[in-house]
Amino acid sequence: MKNEFMNVPIFTGEGKIHFEERKIPIPGDNQLLIQAKANLLCGSDRNQFYNGSPKCIPGHEGAGVIVDKGKNAKFDIGMKGAVYLYDYCHKCRSCQLGLTNQCLHKNYDYGFSIDGAFCEYYLINDYVFFPVDESVDVINATLLLDVMGTGGHATKRAQLVHKDIQSVLINGAGPIGLGLLAMSKLTFAKDLPVMINDVKSSRLPLAEKMGGLPIDLSKQSLEEGMEQHGIKNPDVAIDATGKAIARKNALQALAKRGVLVMVGNGEGLEFEQYPDMGGPERSILGSEYFSYNEMEANHELLKNNQEYLSQIITHQYNIKDVQKSYEHFFSEDSDAGKIAVVHN
Ligand SMILES: [Zn+2]
Numbered sequence: 001m002k003n004e005f006m007n008v009p010i011f012t013g014e015g016k017i018h019f020e021e022r023k024i025p026i027p028g029d030n031q032l033l034i035q036a037k038a039n040l041l042c043g044s045d046r047n048q049f050y051n052g053s054p055k056c057i058p059g060h061e062g063a064g065v066i067v068d069k070g071k072n073a074k075f076d077i078g079m080k081g082a083v084y085l086y087d088y089c090h091k092c093r094s095c096q097l098g099l100t101n102q103c104l105h106k107n108y109d110y111g112f113s114i115d116g117a118f119c120e121y122y123l124i125n126d127y128v129f130f131p132v133d134e135s136v137d138v139i140n141a142t143l144l145l146d147v148m149g150t151g152g153h154a155t156k157r158a159q160l161v162h163k164d165i166q167s168v169l170i171n172g173a174g175p176i177g178l179g180l181l182a183m184s185k186l187t188f189a190k191d192l193p194v195m196i197n198d199v200k201s202s203r204l205p206l207a208e209k210m211g212g213l214p215i216d217l218s219k220q221s222l223e224e225g226m227e228q229h230g231i232k233n234p235d236v237a238i239d240a241t242g243k244a245i246a247r248k249n250a251l252q253a254l255a256k257r258g259v260l261v262m263v264g265n266g267e268g269l270e271f272e273q274y275p276d277m278g279g280p281e282r283s284i285l286g287s288e289y290f291s292y293n294e295m296e297a298n299h300e301l302l303k304n305n306q307e308y309l310s311q312i313i314t315h316q317y318n319i320k321d322v323q324k325s326y327e328h329f330f331s332e333d334s335d336a337g338k339i340a341v342v343h344n
């Protein structure tokens with residue numbers, strides 16, 4: 001390494017970030033030193049931005065290039081790719097089935113409990129690195145994480161219990177909602193009707209541009225919106241809002257055999273066993289992140305749909321303006337989909 005030191009952003013809380021000099025770490029056995037190129041902002045960064053991150057440098061949706069490696073580490077220096085969030089154990093019953101998002105003994109979460117991609121250089125264990133094809137832009141490689149990964153996992157959860165999905169309703173047209181929309185189109189069928197609602201009108205034009213059927217809840221009710229699109233009862237509803245009322249309305253709108261998948265964390269859900277669940281045999285499923293091995297198929301989708309998917313990244317900031325990027329992202333009337341913070 002030429003420079004032994006780097007500047008890293010310190011999240012002190014109350015929306016303040018300053019930079020401090022740190023030594024660039026040296027990879028141990030089976031470790032990779034990643035030069036971070038980009039990291040996408042996420043709603044789940046809210047706590048670190050407003051309450052601080054004393055344990056580590058944040059950044060859990062990162063992509064970069066391998067610049068050094070320890071003994072026995074797989075992958076080669078120079079490869080670019082995305083970094084999976086969970087440092088999973090490989091051994092527990094979930095990991096044995098490949099369900100690394102349900103690991104029972106994970107070591108840590110990159111960007112939450114150990115340094116993440118806002119560090120220009122950071123260490124990872126080789127098994128959380130996912131290399132991408134030459135044709136994939138390194139900034140777009142971040143889309144493999146929460147956007148395509150979490151979005152795609154939720155759509156696959158719905159397919160577990162519903163075999164002939166003909167329409168989808170998405171609650172929330174923010175960054176996760178846009179990922180759900182894109183992955184519904186790409187996993188189910190490009191011409192599948194996907195309705196997408198939000199109380200913020202400013203979010204809907206991009207959703208519509210990406211093929212969603214918009215429902216502006218600041219101007220109309222869910223029923224009115226669905227009727228306007230000619231779909232009374234969708235087969236699948238996916239909630240990205242975490243709001244109890246949004247979930248309940250979606251559940252009650254579902255067709256017979258319908259599935260509600262809950263992605264957004266937040267509030268609860270109230271329902272009556274009958275008629276909400278028992279009569280129409282509806283299902284309610286949780287969905288959390290995605291497993292490492294799901295990235296392989298998503299990588300194929302990304303290679304073939306890079307232009308379509310990259311629309312979700314609406315803004316870019318340099319790392320030196322990381323505080324400004326969050327002020328933009330968390331502002332009340334934010335027009336942002338995903339915001340990428342880039343190094344250099
Ligand atoms: Zn995230």
Ligand SMILES: [Zn+2]
Pocket residue numbers: 088089090091092093094095096102103104105106
């Ligand atoms: Zn495990």
